Each structure stands twice: as C-alpha cells, then as structure tokens.
Amino acid sequence: MQLDFTQDDEAFRVSAREWLLANAPRKRGPLDGQSARAFAQAWLSQCHKDGWSGIGWPKEYGGRGLPTEKIILWYEEYVRARAPSVLDCTFVSLNHAGPTLIACGTDEQKAYHLRRILVGDSIWCQGFSEPGSGSDLASLTTTGLVDGDHLVVNGQKIWTSYADIADFQELLIRTEPGSKRHKGLSWVICDMKSEGITVRPIKNMAGATHFAQVFYDNVRIPLSNVVGMLHDGWRVAMTTLGFERKTAAMGLQLELSIKIEDLIALAECPPGSAIGKQLAELRAEAAALRAMTYRTLFKDPVTASDGSLMRLYFAELSQRIHRAAMDILGADALTDSTWTHDYLESYSETIAGGTAEIQRNIIAERILGLPREQPA
Template sequence: MDLHFTPEDESFRDQARTWLEENRPREARPDDPVVARPFDTAWQRRQFEAGWAGINWPSDYGGRNLSLMQQLIWYEEYARSGAPTVGVCFVGLAHAGPTLITRGTEQQKAEYLPKILRGDIVWCQGFSEPDSGSDLASLRTRAVVDGDHLVVNGQKIWTSYAQAADVQELLVRTDPDAPKHKGITWVINDMRNPGMDIRPIRNLNGVQDYSEVFYDNVRIPLSNVVGEINDGWSVAMSTLSFERGTAFMADIVELGRTVEELVETARETPSWDGKGTAWSDDHLRVELCRLRAEVASLRALNYATVSRVAREGKPGAEASIVRLYYGLLTQRVFHLAAQVVGPGRAEKAGNAAKWSRGYLNSFRAVIAAGTKDIQRTIIGERVLGLPKDR
C-alpha cells in the first residue's frame, strides 16, 4: 500500500481546495429530487467547465485522465469544503459512468459519458425488487428478445431519483431457466419509454428520493445492453464495487466532519441534570473519542482499497469491508447523537433538526448497495475464502 502523496498530488489538492472554496454553492440544496435537479445539474456543469469533473475518467470522454489517488483527493476536498451532495447526479457519476468505462461499448461511452460529466443527463438505478433486495440475483423483472429489442415487464423498487431521471441502469432476467446469477442482463433504459409508471416513495425523513417503477411491455433496443445478454450479473458487480469502494471517500470525510460537529453539539447542549453540558458525561466523551478514532481507521482502510485498485484496475470484494464498516459506523454516530440531543434538550441544541434527520437516514446505511448481511457474506466467501453461505 502506497500512501505517499507526490508534490504533484499536493499541488492538485491545493488547487482543488482553492477552487471549491471560491465556487461551491452557498445556498441550500432543495430536498425534492425534481426541484433539486436544476440545482444539481448546474453545479455539475460548473465543475465540468472548470475542469473538475471526471478527474480519473478518460480524457476522450470529457474527463482529465488523472490518477485514482487524485480522484480520491478530490473526493476528500469536496467533502471537507462543505459543498452540496452531488444529489441526482450520483447514480451517473458513481454507478453508470464507471460501469460504462469498464464494460460499455465505444458507442455507449461516447453517447453517455460526456453527458454525465456535463450534467446533461440524470441516471437512476433499477436493481432492487419487492422480493429481491438483499438477494438481488433472485430478481424477476422479465425481458424477452423481440427482433432488435428487449420487451420488459415487471417492477422495481427503491429506484433512486427515478422521477428526476432521463436514463436508468436496469437489471432484467433474460433467461428464466438459467441459474439465477447467469440469466440476468444489464441494460440502459430511457425513462421516457412508453409503458413506464413511476410512483415516488416518501421516506422516514419525509423526502421522496426513491420510487417504485412498473414496466408494461417497455421496449429497449438491444444496442443498449452493456456487456452481453445473460452476463449482467458480472456487470452489476462492477457497478456495486464502485459504489462500495473509492466513491465512499467523500462519505467518510463527511462522517468525520459529522463527528466533530457532534463534539461541538455535546459541548453546547445542556446535560440531563442541568448542571453542565452533555460533554460533562465521561462515558459520552469516551464514545466520541472512539468514533473519531474509528473514522480515521475507516479512512485508512479506504486508502488501502484505493491503493490496491490503482494497481489492479478495478474495485474488488475488499470494497465490501469499507461499505460494511461505513454503514455500521454511521448508525453508531447518529445513535450517539440521539442520546446527546434527546427529548427535552432538542430545542436547546441549535442543529437539532440535522441530528434527527441524520438519525432517520442512518437506518438505510446498512441496507443500500447491499445489506450488512450481504456484505458479510461477500467478505466471508470472497475475501476470507470461507465456505459458501447455504
């Protein structure tokens, strides 16, 4: 593992930090995905025009073709600056784009990669189904070849940003008789296709980031298949490996900032007995110190993952360690926040709304991109070499 930053890396960091400080949006990002889309895409275009989009993406498609370590530095500085979440651009930047780079045809890369970096199109993800969440390979949304098209029927759920999206990364079953991991196809679906029914889902925190999507004889050109027919599982693993790997650095840095904010909140929030602040509790101070240390450990772990990816070319199963650790740690941070900013004290903590909302969001931290149990299975089988889970 090489954690050494070259003079070029340090210069890149300084440039990124300066640009972000001078250009990041100061206004709050809207919550609703449809309302937020113009905000998110305008911010993405500003980054692209200034040369800060697709740091390690191929220059032929609008990226800068820099090192993976410089991409990681960008994620770190982005989170540290307090810039808004990439929002509706997330699936394109963290899922579809990297997948097309490694598995797409030249025509697909030329068609979609520049548009993703410019913020011209928004992607959503069509993977999970009502009975195929943790066991993604059991999906049943069916696609039948009809001439030069696939005809899709079925249902997806928890589709991120569906109501704001132009394009979808969609997993469909194209061979119902094959073993469940073998009969799946990864395909690009135009969200304007006839036969689509999108129904937003309101989350615990009141936001409608996800949707149910129904498909009724939706026709998709075979030219939109990424990889090969019935080889979609391996393509999907590429997609999820990117989400579980390097793209998490910004989230890790943000989690570190959250811990520091919680420390300040504990210093300012009255204690239960009214004789001091929450910071006076010895046990709470120990827990905060432990969380700070674990965030630092998680960051180092992700550095190790990125170093390996830089050598081997793409994320592997080790990315699930980062994903699992991050999800569990996120829940612990906000569980502790709920103890610091609890009933009777919430109104006295200036940022109580942030903590209550973060607490509700933390429930999905061990579900999205594969539940904690799925991550443990991947780690056991593919990293530790344990027998397959029966």
C-alpha cells in the same frame, strides 16, 4: 496507513481547496424531487465548467485521468468545504453508469451518454432490486423478450433511488426465457420517458421521497441499448457494483470524518466528560475508516470482501455517530432539521448497497474461511 504526497499533489490540493472555497454552495441542497435535480445539475455543471467533473475518468472520455492520490485529495478538500453530498441524484450517473459504459459500452453508447453525464445533463438511476430480489439479486424476474430489434420489458423494480427524476436507468433484466440465477440476464439502458413505465415514489421515515417503485408494462427498448452482450448482464452488473468499492464510496466515507468534527463542535463538552470520551472514540473510528479506505484504494485487485469490510464499518459507524448526535441534542432533536433528518436516514445505511447481514456473510466466508451458507 501513511500516504506520501508529492509537491505536485500538494499544489493540486491547494487549487482544489481554493476552487471549492470560491464555488461550493454553502447551503444543503433539496432532498428530493425536481428541485433536488435542478440543484445537483447546476452544481455538476459548474464543476464541469472548471474541470472538476469526472476527474478520474480517462481523458478521452472527457475526464482528467487523475491518479488515485489526487482523487483522494479532491475528496478530502470536497468534504472539508462541506460541498453538496456526493450521494445526490448524480451519484449513479457519475459513479456507476458512466464508468460501466466506459468499460463495457459500444462506441455509440459512449458517444451519446458520457458527455451528457459529465456536464450534468442526464441523470441516471439503478434498476437492480425487485420485491423479493434484493440481497438475492440473481433471483430477479423482470423479463425482456426479444421482439425484432427491440426488447419488450415487463415486471417491477423497487427502492430505485431518484427514479422519478432520472432520464435513464441501468436496468438489469432476464432476457433469456427459462434461464436461472446469474445466467440469461442483460444490463440495458432504459430511457425513463419510454411508454409503459410508471414510477411511484415511496416516502421514507425521514419524510423524503428519494426512492420509488418502477413498473414496466410492455416497455420497448432497442437492442442497441444492451450494454455488453445480450444475456451477459451479470458480468456487466458486477462491473457496475465493483466501482462502488473504488473511489465511488470514498466521498461518503470521508464525509464521516467531517461529521464527527461538526458533532464535537456542537457538543461543546468539557474535557474528561463521558460524552467527550464517546466522541473521542468515534473520531478515532472515523480515522480508522479513513485509513482502511485509503489502504483499499491502493489494493489491486480490490475484492468483494474488501468492499464488504468498508461498507459494513462505514454503515455501522455512521449509525453510531448519528445516535450520539441525538444523545447530545436531547429534546432539541425535535426541532433540529439537519442532524435529526440524517439520524433517521442513517437507518438505511445497513440496508442500501447490501445489508449488514450479507456483508457479514461475505466476510465470514471469504475472509474468515467459515463454512458457506447453505441455499434455502
């Protein structure tokens, strides 16, 4: 796909590049815990000070209301500058929670939360998955029973990224007693400092503890924290997940184009070598993913199956690039902290945000028209 940028766009690109060159931290941030929070908050606050936080958000909510072309240019320059990964502890706040509140929240919810998110003062996490309800999210069982003007929440979430350092959570719970599947759910703002919440971080195989189990024991949440209508949480949750198909995922996808360039530089392979051929193919694949991403961004509407195509291709390409890095490093991988860490983390790419099998099911049924999966 060929994108045509105007002179105004190109001037914007130059200003983004110059600002990032002058301001983006040159080192990687900490991976987890309070130091990761402090690093991400400082960076977002700096972005906000100079007008680079939430650039796609509407102006009335503190953003710049920039069009897709300029958001693309921002992320292209962002990854080129090797600025901090977009998948840090501010990802949910900026890309899920804020946009969901803008789309479905009350005036009070917007007034309280949106500015705090943009300046980096409040960190959010996403409490959707439960033990036994990941791919099949509609089977979730954590309950919130109405008691006066509060919900009383009991149950458990799991794999909640940055739950240990978050201020708020987008929490999906069953609020209508006896309801089944997509009906009777509510999307609520949960203050992570509420009494009755226990967070137990889980260490992954890369040694990081950036996700956690969260337990709720009679946690009282004001009904005024329900986003959208009570019992209408599935619609709000689909709105939240829909943002992942738009610009939220773009930064991640573009990061791969830079990773492959860094790997080519690391390999120093002679022309015509087998590894050179492999890297050339990976570079072409990263360019194809970039083209697919841009094509999807200009589609209206972007469907769940568009999102699945991008998510699946991104996840499997990321794993191929990191596996190639291990081949290139050989024994040096044992002492390399960056590529080896990212290689181990890349295993999660085909799980987080919907597993590869689920994406294949969606593509098979909705794009290829194959028979629908029969419920178990």
